[in-house]
Amino acid sequence: MRAALWFLALFGAAVAVALFVGDNQGTVTVFWPPYRVDLSLNLVVVLLLGGFTLLYAALRGVSALLQLPVRARRWRLLQKERAMHGALLDALSQMLAGRFLRARKAAESAIAQEQALEQSRQALPHGRQLRTLAHLVAAESSHALQDRGTREEHLQQALDNIPERVPASMLELREGAQLRAARWSLDERDASTAMERLSALPAGTARRTLALRARLKAARLSHQTEQALETARLLGKHRAFSPAAAESIVRGLAVELINDAHDPAQLQRIWLGLESGERAMPEIAVQAAQRLAQLGGPATQVRAWLLPVWERMGELPDGQQLKVVRALAASLEGLDAHWLARIEAAQQADPRNARLQFLSAMACVQRELWGKAQQLLTQATQHLSDAPLRASAWCHLAQLAERRGDAEAAAQAWKQAAQQ
Numbered sequence: 001m002r003a004a005l006w007f008l009a010l011f012g013a014a015v016a017v018a019l020f021v022g023d024n025q026g027t028v029t030v031f032w033p034p035y036r037v038d039l040s041l042n043l044v045v046v047l048l049l050g051g052f053t054l055l056y057a058a059l060r061g062v063s064a065l066l067q068l069p070v071r072a073r074r075w076r077l078l079q080k081e082r083a084m085h086g087a088l089l090d091a092l093s094q095m096l097a098g099r100f101l102r103a104r105k106a107a108e109s110a111i112a113q114e115q116a117l118e119q120s121r122q123a124l125p126h127g128r129q130l131r132t133l134a135h136l137v138a139a140e141s142s143h144a145l146q147d148r149g150t151r152e153e154h155l156q157q158a159l160d161n162i163p164e165r166v167p168a169s170m171l172e173l174r175e176g177a178q179l180r181a182a183r184w185s186l187d188e189r190d191a192s193t194a195m196e197r198l199s200a201l202p203a204g205t206a207r208r209t210l211a212l213r214a215r216l217k218a219a220r221l222s223h224q225t226e227q228a229l230e231t232a233r234l235l236g237k238h239r240a241f242s243p244a245a246a247e248s249i250v251r252g253l254a255v256e257l258i259n260d261a262h263d264p265a266q267l268q269r270i271w272l273g274l275e276s277g278e279r280a281m282p283e284i285a286v287q288a289a290q291r292l293a294q295l296g297g298p299a300t301q302v303r304a305w306l307l308p309v310w311e312r313m314g315e316l317p318d319g320q321q322l323k324v325v326r327a328l329a330a331s332l333e334g335l336d337a338h339w340l341a342r343i344e345a346a347q348q349a350d351p352r353n354a355r356l357q358f359l360s361a362m363a364c365v366q367r368e369l370w371g372k373a374q375q376l377l378t379q380a381t382q383h384l385s386d387a388p389l390r391a392s393a394w395c396h397l398a399q400l401a402e403r404r405g406d407a408e409a410a411a412q413a414w415k416q417a418a419q420q
Helices: 002-022 041-096 100-119 127-144 148-161 168-187 191-199 209-221 225-237 243-259 264-273 282-294 299-310 318-329 337-349 354-366 370-383 387-403 407-419
Strands: 027-032 035-040
Touching: 027 041, 035 041, 041 100, 041 127, 100 127, 127 148, 127 168, 148 168, 168 191, 168 209, 191 209, 209 225, 225 243, 243 264, 243 282, 264 282, 264 299, 282 299, 282 318, 299 318, 299 337, 318 354, 318 387, 337 354, 354 370, 354 387, 370 387, 387 407
Parallel strands: none
Antiparallel strands: 027 035
16 A cells, blocks of 8 residues: 555656646746856756755765764774673673683673773763673672682772762662672671671662571571571561471571570560460470470469460370470469369360370379379370370379378389389
């Protein structure tokens, strides 16, 4: 369709020219005393068009001739720029291929070429970013070569190239250099230097997943468990880990933090600092209760921490149930009626559970229900699979026998306890 329209326009122009030229009787007279020249109007039009075309071509030719030095300089600049970019690409390729010495040499070549362009007053608009990237590649290669001095030199030059007050696109390159420097320190297990470099990041950058991962590793290396736990929570919210992995990391850090407590007050502060979902984890609750008991904390507080776990006792795996029973059995001092009712209800709901029989017997001992305690302990010793619990049951049976004056039964119970 477009071609047909062009043909129609061309035919129309041809008809118009033919009508104008074919029957044009006009003349142009030029008086140049003492001469008079009569020219056809058609010839004058042709001469004017030809003269204009010739003049335009001459001017363009002169302009092109005058532009030759400029184009030559531009061509040389383009060649240098291509060589510089080629050197940087070669450095990146060599670094990814594991040829770090060649990568560093190529990066230093790109830096030298960029500096030469800048000194010749032909600096590139993106020369600062390119030079910074080349310094980072050289620093990364030096780190792989374990050349710490050269690495720090290139890193400092990269940071000096981009001051703190620059456009956002360039500032991200500076932040990337700081993140890489932090990871280099982590590779060397220098947690303090890594934390310093991470602390120098802006608030928004410090909350990125990469920065949080580095902070988590640095905090764990420096044994700053509380900070590591807070960072792990943020990583879990950012979905940096799978839900199961995030829960496992948080659980491990919380248990480590609990084990580091040195007195009940510190442990209480740690417990209150945990989130509600973390306090509901059986592993954390049991570990906190056991640690509080070890530090001489009140038994009522131990049982209060174990209450949410106790209410989910049937959902716990066998190993967790055993830990809960041990923790409760060690903290029955001053047992109130509510807890006694809970334990008895659980034991009656599952009368063949030897662990619940043992726990109920310990509760009866605390409430001085000697007969019922002896009955439950006797049943528990026949089915308990856990040797420490079975030995404890025999010990309590021996104490009950001594209380009622049955020396023979007490001796037999002590003997069974020693054999466990």
